[in-house]
Amino acid sequence: MASSYDKFQRRRLISSYFSVVISIFLVLFLLGALGLFLIHSEKISNNFKEKIPMSVYFKDEANDSILKAFDAELASKNYLKGYVFISKEEAAANNKDIVGEDFMQFLGMNPLPNSFDLNLLGAYVESDSLAQIEADFKNNPHIAEVIYDKRLVDLANENIKRITYWTLIISGIFMVISMLLINSALRLSIYSNRFVIKTMQMVGATKAFIRKPFIKRSLLLGLIGSVLAIIGLIILLVYVNKWFPSLGILQDYGAMAIVFVGVLLFGFFITFVSTFFATQRFLNLRTDDLY
Known part of the structure; x- marks a missing residue:
């Protein structure tokens, strides 16, 4: 027991x-x-924030030397995680893959500009920092437009x-x-x-x-x-x-x-x-x- x-x-x-x-x-x-x-x-x-791209579009008159100079300028920026140059031809090919047809056949020209896609370091993906970077880029007379999703950044x-x-x-x-x-x-x-x-x-x-x-x-x-x-x-x-x-x-x-x-x-x-x-x-x- x-x-x-x-x-x-x-x-x-x-x-x-x-x-x-x-x-x-x-x-x-x-x-x-x-x-x-x-x-x-x-x-x-x-x-997550470093995956939000900023696109810099150049005017048609921007030649290769201008694009190379801008590329060298970007290499010296400490706020960039990475960037890639997209030529007019690459942009047209990408658009063709998305749309499924060659729009240049009926337009007879390529209206897409040369551009750079930038990925900034997360610490700089803030509204104030992005606005300052955008303003600096727009001081370049050869840049036509700077685009990024401001609402997504705020959210x-x-x-x-x-x-x-x-x-x-x-x-x-x-x-x-x-x-x-x-x-x-x-x-x-x-x-x-x-x-x-x-x-x-x-x-x-x-x-x-x-x-x-x-x-x-x-x-x-x-x-x-x-x-x-x-x-x-x-x-x-x-x-x-x-x-x-x-x-x-x-x-x-x-x-x-x-x-x-x-x-x-x-x-x-x-x-x-x-x-x-x-x-x-x-x-x-x-x-x-x-x-």
């Missing part, structure tokens, strides 16, 4: 430890994922700021909830040992001595949960990098180190604090209150 009871208690204890580890893992994984998003939010937003910047703002709020709320969840799981784990705690106290053991094994065990559970969370985050990073290699997330070792160390330290911190106060609560209870 005692053997069956001991087995039942052991299973219940293992189940309690398992639930604590799973709670720590899920909470730290989600917090780590939010942390990675916040760290890489600028890189993600820049990656991109507004949405990025809004997403970052709400992510910070959600991260703060989730951190509080996570602390409560982990604290609750650890308290339930310690609750099953409340009689052991009181018995040790009654035979003269100090509070620090009683707390020590519980804190050690909780720190071990926190370590296991943190390591599982870090493994989950690595898998997440590999998956994201597979679909968005241009972000270079796996090459950002500094950001990964910050998040992984943060996950590990937070796992230790929350388990230590929760276990300390949970054991303290049962140490301060009267024997009658244990029931």
Whole structure:
């Protein structure tokens, strides 16, 4: 009978430890994922904004020397991520592929201008910066027109700021909830040992001595949960990098180190604090209150 009871208690204890580890893992994984998003939010937003092109169209009288001079000028600009020259002939061929017919056959001429498609660095894809760059280009008498999607730029910047703002709020709320969840799981784990705690106290053991094994065990559970969370985050990073290699997330070792160390330290911190106060609560209870 005692053997069956001991087995039942052991299973219940293992189940309690398992639930604590799973709670720590899920909470730290989600917090780590939010942390990675916040760290890489600028890189993600820049990656999107750098895909918004600015097209510079030249007048028909602009000859090859003028176009080459402008090409050399662009090479010296520090706000450009890249650019490509599109000749009149290339523009006509691209238009033919889109429309499906050669418009020059019935026009008898090529009305499309020579142009440059520019991709600016994300930090310069702002309304003020773009307006200044546009004004500088228009000072060139050979440039006929500068075109970019102003509305898309405004929407991109507004949405990025809004997403970052709400992510910070959600991260703060989730951190509080996570602390409560982990604290609750650890308290339930310690609750099953409340009689052991009181018995040790009654035979003269100090509070620090009683707390020590519980804190050690909780720190071990926190370590296991943190390591599982870090493994989950690595898998997440590999998956994201597979679909968005241009972000270079796996090459950002500094950001990964910050998040992984943060996950590990937070796992230790929350388990230590929760276990300390949970054991303290049962140490301060009267024997009658244990029931």
